[in-house]
Amino acid sequence: MTPQAASVLELFRLRGAYLEGHFRLTSGLHSSQYLQSALVLQYPEAAEELGRRLASELRRLTRSPADLVVSPALGGLIIGHEVARALGARFLFTERDGPGRQMALRRGFQVERGQNAVVVEDVITTGGSTREVREVVEAAGARVLAAGSLIDRSGGQADIGVPRVALATLAVSTHDPDQCPLCAQGIPVVKPGSRPC
Ligand code: ZN
Numbered sequence: 089m090t091p092q093a094a095s096v097l098e099l100f101r102l103r104g105a106y107l108e109g110h111f112r113l114t115s116g117l118h119s120s121q122y123l124q125s126a127l128v129l130q131y132p133e134a135a136e137e138l139g140r141r142l143a144s145e146l147r148r149l150t151r152s153p154a155d156l157v158v159s160p161a162l163g164g165l166i167i168g169h170e171v172a173r174a175l176g177a178r179f180l181f182t183e184r185d186g187p188g189r190q191m192a193l194r195r196g197f198q199v200e201r202g203q204n205a206v207v208v209e210d211v212i213t214t215g216g217s218t219r220e221v222r223e224v225v226e227a228a229g230a231r232v233l234a235a236g237s238l239i240d241r242s243g244g245q246a247d248i249g250v251p252r253v254a255l256a257t258l259a260v261s262t263h264d265p266d267q268c269p270l271c272a273q274g275i276p277v278v279k280p281g282s283r284p285c
Contacts, residue, residue, distance in 0.1 A: 092141070092255060092256075094256075096138070096141070096238065096239075096255040096256040097256050097258075099128060099134060099137075099138070100123070100125070100127075100128050100239075100256075103127050103128040103130075103131065103134065104124075104127050105123065105124050105125055105126075105127035105128040106121070106122070106123055107121070107122040107280060108120060108121055108122075109122070109275075109278060110268075110270040110271075110275045110276065110277050110278060111277065111278055111279070111280055112265075112277050112278070112279045113262065115262070116265070117262040117263060117264065117265075118262065118263045118264075118265055118268040118270060118271065118277060119260060119261065119262045119263070120261070120270060121258065121260050122280045123211055123239060123241065123258075123260070124280070125163070125167070125210040125211055125238060125239065126166075126210075129166040129167060129210065135166050135167065135170050136170055136173075138167060138170065138238055138255065139167060139169075139170020139171045139173060139174050140170070140174045141255055142167065142170075142171050142174075142208065142236050142237075142238065142253075142255055143170075143171045143174030143175045144174070145236060145253045145255065146171065146175070146206050146208075146234055146236045146253060147175070148253075149233075149234045149236075149251050149253050150204075150206065150233040150234045150251070152204055152233060153175070153176075153177075153204065154175055154177045154204050154205060154206045154233060155177055155178065155203040155204050155205065155230075156172075156177055156178050156179075156180055156199065156203055156204070156205040156206075156225070156230060157169075157171050157172035157175065157177050157178070157179050157180070157205070157206055157207075157208050158179075158180045158181065158182065158193075158205050158206075158207050158208070158221055158224075158225050159179070159180075159181050159182075159207065159208045159209060159221070160181065160182050160183075160191060160209060160217040160218070160220070160221050161181045161182065161183040163209060163210045163211065163217075164181065164208055164209045164210055164217075165181055166210075167208060167209070167210050167238060168181065168208040168209075171206075171208045171236070175206075177206075180193060180197045180199070181193075181197075182220070182221050182224050190220075191217070191220040191221060191223075191224050192224060193224060193225075193228065199225060199228035199229060199230045200229065200230070201229035201230070202229065202230070202231070203229075203230040203231070204230065204231050204233050205225045205230045205231065205232050205233065206232070206233055206234050206235065206236060207221045207222055207225070207232060207234075207235040207236075207248075207250075208235070208236050208237070209235070209236075209237045209238075210237060210238050210239070211237060211238065211239045211240075211241055212235075212237040212239070212240045212241065212242060212246050212252075212254065213241050213242060213246070214242065214246055215242065215246030215247060215248045215252075218235050218237070218246075218248045218252075219248045219249065222235065222248060222249065222250065232250050233250065233251075234250055234251045234252065234253065235248050235250055235251075235252045235253075236252065236253045236254065237252075237253075237254045237255075238254065238255050238256070239254060239255070239256050239257075239258060240252075240254035240256070240257040240258070241258050241259075241260040242259075243257060243258065243259030243260075244257050265277075
């Protein structure tokens with residue numbers, strides 16, 4: 089693990105946003121790790137610092153300046169806004185809308201043809217939301233240069249079709265309760281927070 093990844097996880101750990109143990113997630117699956125980035129991003133100085141670091145990684149990755157940072161609501165709102173501040177870019181967000189619960193740009197957000205965008209999320213798990221945001225932005229005529237997240241919990245596997253960077257990469261494994269190795273060891277299971285990812 090790089091020193092930067094270690095220090096980002098340490099920031100999460102200090103705020104109770106990254107726990108190790110034996111957890112029951114909202115999906116019902118068990119995991120030895122729990123991430124809740126809202127617990128670190130609730131501190132504006134931590135959010136600002138993480139936004140600066142992610143912006144600098146994105147700058148290194150893209151070379152051309154980004155006009156727009158676009159994030160999926162709700163998870164990407166705070167960190168996307170901080171990255172946009174650090175990049176001197178405009179910040180837009182997508183939300184799920186309509187009967188198909190499709191990602192869309194609402195609220196009068198305008199994207200101009202030929203603008204450069206980066207997509208920012210707090211945590212990437214499968215990359216599904218980031219991919220959807222990318223499609224929305226491209227359909228509006230902008231170019232998506234890259235994507236970034238604070239944490240990649242796919243172990244580097246998520247492919248969203250553009251260069252991607254994360255401040256820390258984790259391989260988070262989840263288990264069915266009846267096949268959970270931690271249950272097998274008799275370790276008590278805990279349900280943390282109200283909305284684990
Ligand atoms: Zn278990």
